[in-house]
Amino acid sequence: MSMRNNKNSTQKMTIAESLRLTIQQEMERDKKVFCIGEDIGIKGGFGGAFTVTLGLSEQFGHERILDTPISETGIAGVAIGAALSGMRPIADVQYSDFLFCAMDQLVNQAAKLRFMSGGKLKVPMVMRAPGGATTRGSQHSQSLESYFLHVPGLKVVCPSTAYDAKGLLTSAIRDDSPVLFFEHKLLYGSKGNRAEKGSISPVGEVPLYDYTIPFGKAKIRKKGKDVTILGKLRSVYTALEASKTLDQHKISCEVIDPRTIVPFDSKLLFNSVKKTGRLVIVDECTKTGGWAGEISALVQENIFKYLKKPVVRVTAPDTPVPFAPKLENFFIPQAKDVVKEVLKLF
Amino acid sequence: MNKKLLLSMHRKMLTIRLFEEKLNSLFLQGQIPGTLHLYNGQEACAVGVCENLSDKDWILSTHRPHGHAIAKGVSLQSMMAELFAKETGCCGGFGGSMHVGDINKGSVPAIAIVGGNIPIATGVALSFKMQKRKNVVCCFLGDGAINEGAFHEGVNMASIWGLPLIFVCENNLYGASTRIENMIGVEKLTDRLKGYGVKSFSVDGMDVTKVYTMINNLIKKIKSGQGPFFLECKTYRFVGHSRSDTNKYRQKSEEIFWKKKDPIIRIEKKLVKEKILDTLSIDKIYEEIKHELNQAVKFAKSSPHPKILNMKKYVYA
Numbered sequence: 094m095s096m097r098n099n100k101n102s103t104q105k106m107t108i109a110e111s112l113r114l115t116i117q118q119e120m121e122r123d124k125k126v127f128c129i130g131e132d133i134g135i136k137g138g139f140g141g142a143f144t145v146t147l148g149l150s151e152q153f154g155h156e157r158i159l160d161t162p163i164s165e166t167g168i169a170g171v172a173i174g175a176a177l178s179g180m181r182p183i184a185d186v187q188y189s190d191f192l193f194c195a196m197d198q199l200v201n202q203a204a205k206l207r208f209m210s211g212g213k214l215k216v217p218m219v220m221r222a223p224g225g226a227t228t229r230g231s232q233h234s235q236s237l238e239s240y241f242l243h244v245p246g247l248k249v250v251c252p253s254t255a256y257d258a259k260g261l262l263t264s265a266i267r268d269d270s271p272v273l274f275f276e277h278k279l280l281y282g283s284k285g286n287r288a289e290k291g292s293i294s295p296v297g298e299v300p301l302y303d304y305t306i307p308f309g310k311a312k313i314r315k316k317g318k319d320v321t322i323l324g325k326l327r328s329v330y331t332a333l334e335a336s337k338t339l340d341q342h343k344i345s346c347e348v349i350d351p352r353t354i355v356p357f358d359s360k361l362l363f364n365s366v367k368k369t370g371r372l373v374i375v376d377e378c379t380k381t382g383g384w385a386g387e388i389s390a391l392v393q394e395n396i397f398k399y400l401k402k403p404v405v406r407v408t409a410p411d412t413p414v415p416f417a418p419k420l421e422n423f424f425i426p427q428a429k430d431v432v433k434e435v436l437k438l439f
Numbered sequence: 440m441n442k443k444l445l446l447s448m449h450r451k452m453l454t455i456r457l458f459e460e461k462l463n464s465l466f467l468q469g470q471i472p473g474t475l476h477l478y479n480g481q482e483a484c485a486v487g488v489c490e491n492l493s494d495k496d497w498i499l500s501t502h503r504p505h506g507h508a509i510a511k512g513v514s515l516q517s518m519m520a521e522l523f524a525k526e527t528g529c530c531g532g533f534g535g536s537m538h539v540g541d542i543n544k545g546s547v548p549a550i551a552i553v554g555g556n557i558p559i560a561t562g563v564a565l566s567f568k569m570q571k572r573k574n575v576v577c578c579f580l581g582d583g584a585i586n587e588g589a590f591h592e593g594v595n596m597a598s599i600w601g602l603p604l605i606f607v608c609e610n611n612l613y614g615a616s617t618r619i620e621n622m623i624g625v626e627k628l629t630d631r632l633k634g635y636g637v638k639s640f641s642v643d644g645m646d647v648t649k650v651y652t653m654i655n656n657l658i659k660k661i662k663s664g665q666g667p668f669f670l671e672c673k674t675y676r677f678v679g680h681s682r683s684d685t686n687k688y689r690q691k692s693e694e695i696f697w698k699k700k701d702p703i704i705r706i707e708k709k710l711v712k713e714k715i716l717d718t719l720s721i722d723k724i725y726e727e728i729k730h731e732l733n734q735a736v737k738f739a740k741s742s743p744h745p746k747i748l749n750m751k752k753y754v755y756a
Contacts, residue, residue, distance in 0.1 A: 127569070156569065162599070167558045167592030174562020177547065178497065179570060182562075197589070201552050202559060209538045210548040211531025211745075212753040245754050269756030 103298040107282025111255040111299045112145045112221075115262040116183060118303065120153055123181065126266055127157040129172055130185030130221075134158035142187035143223055143276070144283045165191045169198035169220065173271075176218040177206070181266060188233045189222035189275060203271040204246030215269045219262070225277040225327055225377060226414045226425050227289055234414035234421075236376075238325070239383040241273050242354055248272045248308060249355040253280060253329040255297040257352055260306030267305070277326040293330050309356035313365070317347035320435055321365040323388065324375035325351055328426060332375050335431035342432075344439060354384060362388070363396050370401035371438050375426050380408040402438045407431050440648055442715050448490055448647045449706045449716075452482040454728050455506045456703055458515065461732050462505070462522060466682065471522050473535050478506035480645075480677035483702035484609045485510035487650025487672075488577050491658055497545045497563050499556040499578045503676075504549035507579050508539045511546040519735035525742035532745035533753060553614075554580065554587025557606070561593045564602035564667070575661050576604045577654075583614025585631060586622055597667040598635045604667040605657050606637075609644060615680045616688040632669045644672030645700035648709075675700070 106114070120126045132139045133146040134155055140147025150158035161168050165186055172182040186192055192199065199220065206214045226234040241249050248270055252258040258276075265272040282294030314329060315336055324332040329350045336346035347365050351357055366372050372392055374385040385406040392404055407426045415421050459477050466475055478485070481503075489498065489510035500507040508518060513529055521528025521539050528534070529541045530548055540548035547563070550556040560578035567574055584590055585608065597604050610628055612619055625631055632639035642653045650672055657668045675697035679686050686694070710716040716724075 162592070162595060164592035164596060166589050167561070167596045170555075170558020170589065170593060171562035171565055171596060174559040174564070175566040175569075176562075177542075177559070178563045178566040180566045197552055197555055198558065202550065202555055206548070207756055208753045209530060209534045210540070210542070211528070211533040212749070213530070213542055214548065215756040217756070248755070 101302070103300045105296055106255050106299050107294055107296055108252065108255050108258045108276065109143060109145050109281040109283045111258040112262055112276070113147065113149065114299070114301070115259045116146065117149060117152065119263060119266045120149075120157060122303070125179060125181045126183065127159060127180060128183045128185065129159045129161060129168060131161055131163055131168070131187055133185055134160050139287065141185055143278065143281045144285070144287045145221070146185070165194035166198055169195035169203065172218045172220070173198060173203050173206070173216055176216045176271075177214055181217050183219045183221060183266060185221045187223070189224035189237045190232050190235050192220070192222055192237060199247070199271070200244050204244045207270070208246060216271045217269045219265045219272045219274050221274045221276060223276045223278050223281075225279055226421050227278045227291065228416065228418055228421055230416040231413035236326070236378045236409070238275050238354060239378040242384055242387060246271065247355065248353065250274045250308065250353045251325040252276065252352065253326055253350050254295055255299050257306060257312070259299050260304050261352060263303070264305040264308060268308070275326065279327055293327065295330070306352065308353040309358050311349055311351045311358035311361040313347060313361070314350050315346060315348040317345035317369070319345045319369055320371040320373060320438060321347045321349060321362070321369045322373045322375060322431065322435070323349045323351065323362060325354060325384075326377065328375040328377055331426055331428050331431060334428035335435065338428065338432045339435055342436065344435060346435070359391060359395070362392070366392055367396055367399045370399055372400070373405045373407060373431060373435055375431055376406070376408045377425060378408060379411050380406060381411050383408060405434045405438070407434050440651070444490065444651075445648070445706065445710060445715060448486050448651065449703070449710060450724060450728070451486045451490070451510055452647060452703050452706065453724065454515070455482045455485065455509045457725070457728050457732060458509060458518070459505055461736065465736070472524055474682050475536055476503040476681050477676070477678045478503055480697065480701070481609055481611060481674045482506055483647035483650055484607065484644045484672040484674055485579070487647045488607050488654050490651055491654045492545065492575070492577065494543065494545045495572070496574045497547060497576050499547050499560040499563070499576070500540060500549035501556065501579055501581060501584070502537045502549070502551035502553070503581070504537065504539050507549070508541070508546050512544040513539065513541040513546050515731055515735040516738045517541065519732075520739040520742050523739040523742070524744070525739055526745045527738070527742040531749070554584040554589035556580070557584065557587070557589050557593035558596070560604060561597045561602060564597060564604035565600060567603055568600070573662070574603070575658055577607050578604060579607050579609065581614065582608060582610040582612065582619040582628060583617075584608070585628060594632070594635045594637060594669070598637050602667050603661045605654065605661070606667065606669045608669065608671045609674050610671050611674050611676045613680070613689070616684070629669065629671050637667055637669050639669040639671065641671040641673060644674030645697070645702045645705065647702055647706055
């Protein structure tokens with residue numbers, strides 16, 4: 094049942110629902126688009142680990158919602174091969190942690206085939222990867238965006254709202270480069286027995302019509318003048334929560350959501366930091382060698398003279414993600430940590 | 440086997456051999472950068488396979504790809520220019536020896552991570568099937584690649600989906616310096632395939648007519664809806680693994696044994712015996728190919744270097 098004919102209407106939905114609608118509409122639009130992954134289309138199964146593809150095999154059949162063995166190297170490699178020869182696969186690993194099993198395919202193959210062929214090949218594939226800490230211990234909880242930031246040839250997308258999820262996934266599917274599409278488990282709003290404890294589950298108005306959000310266009314989530322707080326995925330909400338407390342301290346925060354970290358909208362960030370003179374980066378990736386450090390370097394290389402204070406990183410510590418809820422809470426950057434660091438800047 | 444086919448296969452094998460001999464000499468003179476993995480001795484595998492394929496059938500290749508690419512029809516000029524790291528190369532000078540290929544000829548620029556090409560080949564074959572294209576995919580791999588995890592995943596997925604794909608394993612007995620029988624727990628390499636439900640065959644990889652006939656039969660089976668298949672080509676590289684390898688791990692007697700099977704000498708004997716060619720006309724073919732190669736070298740040398748400004752251009756599509 095397609096909803097795309099309701100051209101002008103919007104509907105309130107979660108990120109999981111928004112992603113599902115996007116895949117459905119793109120598969121209706123373009124026969125080349127198909128899904129490949131573990132437990133994505135089995136009748137009575139999960140519809141992907143977080144219900145994103147639930148029900149789609151009934152509409153599109155098992156050839157286009159293609160279930161695979163537990164073979165992440167295979168999933169990535171098959172997606173690359175299909176992409177090279179005319180298809181537009183949306184691949185799915187249940188947890189982003191499993192991407193490590195497929196690193197050769199993603200980093201040596203997907204990212205480099207265009208370059209090594211002198212621009213003659215293209216690899217239009219999307220790799221969807223759920224991340225973020227949710228009391229599942231060290232191997233089902235990581236935030237891996239920073240790893241892929243370091244790989245020229247891959248684009249890295251981090252949606253934080255239902256509206257963005259649709260516009261960004263549509264762009265990803267239509268992009269001719271390989272795109273890593275990170276989804277945060279606490280933002281999905283998955284329902285039933287796949288609901289996540291502690292979910293933020295942002296629900297938003299999502300247009301039923303076709304639209305795209307271009308990569309490399311950040312979004313100001315809250316306007317402010319005293320300090321810029323940059324966060325992605327779940328950390329956008331951490332930053333927003335912190336900004337409410339800081340309002341009470343009469344500190345006005347500008348909260349920026351990059352939406353894609355490769356490419357990255359440095360222009361919007363620079364303009365904000367030029368205005369506020371202060372930058373705090375909040376991120377669930379671990380600290381050393383991570384995205385926050387990269388942005389910090391970018392800012393000081395380009396607009397150092399505008400900085401009133403050193404750039405601050407509020408990230409996960411340099412440990413694996415711990416299991417114990419008390420420790421995991423310490424691991425994940427919290428709004429109170431952001432408040433504490435921002436207050437030090439004034 | 441008809442005359443035209445034999446002549447064509449002879450010329451292609453000889454072209455590969457002479458191309459690489461030229462390459463090696465240029466390399467030793469310091470005229471081309473990088474490293475080389477020569478195919479010398481294995482020519483019957485590439486040619487016996489590719490002679491069955493059209494430009495719309497795809498091959499995937501390895502770190503030892505010169506023979507595969509030439510057999511599939513990639514031009515000598517663009518190959519030579521690539522080796523010279525020039526903009527006119529088949530990969531614009533961005534690939535080098537280990538990544539030659541030309542997608543317009545159905546030769547995917549080669550993949551130099553052992554086994555890395557296998558799941559990708561499965562993906563190409565899946566996509567052919569989804570698009571109802573009647574073409575086949577041949578994935579070249581070495582004996583060493585069967586111990587990679589990517590082999591396991593790629594072969595299994597090809598098997599469960601019944602894909603139009605032939606895995607062509609060139610068993611030259613060694614992964615670099617390591618003998619294959621010490622690295623597999625089964626008696627024969629093809630025993631592995633039983634575990635995947637993939638039908639496997641072995642063929643004398645030093646006899647181009649046998650490789651050709653075997654692939655021809657397998658493609659017929661694929662066209663009737665069967666597949667995938669695995670073909671072991673028993674072969675030998677007459678040279679070292681790469682530029683600095685002097686083969687100290689191999690017995691001289693073994694090398695002599697295999698040299699006697701030289702696929703080019705073998706087909707030449709056949710051509711003479713069947714009175715298709717005489718020694719004089721064979722000499723003429725050598726001269727023609729050498730001339731072509733000299734032209735290719737001239738072309739490569741006079742071509743421009745790749746442009747720095749294109750580096751960024753090729754990162755994203």
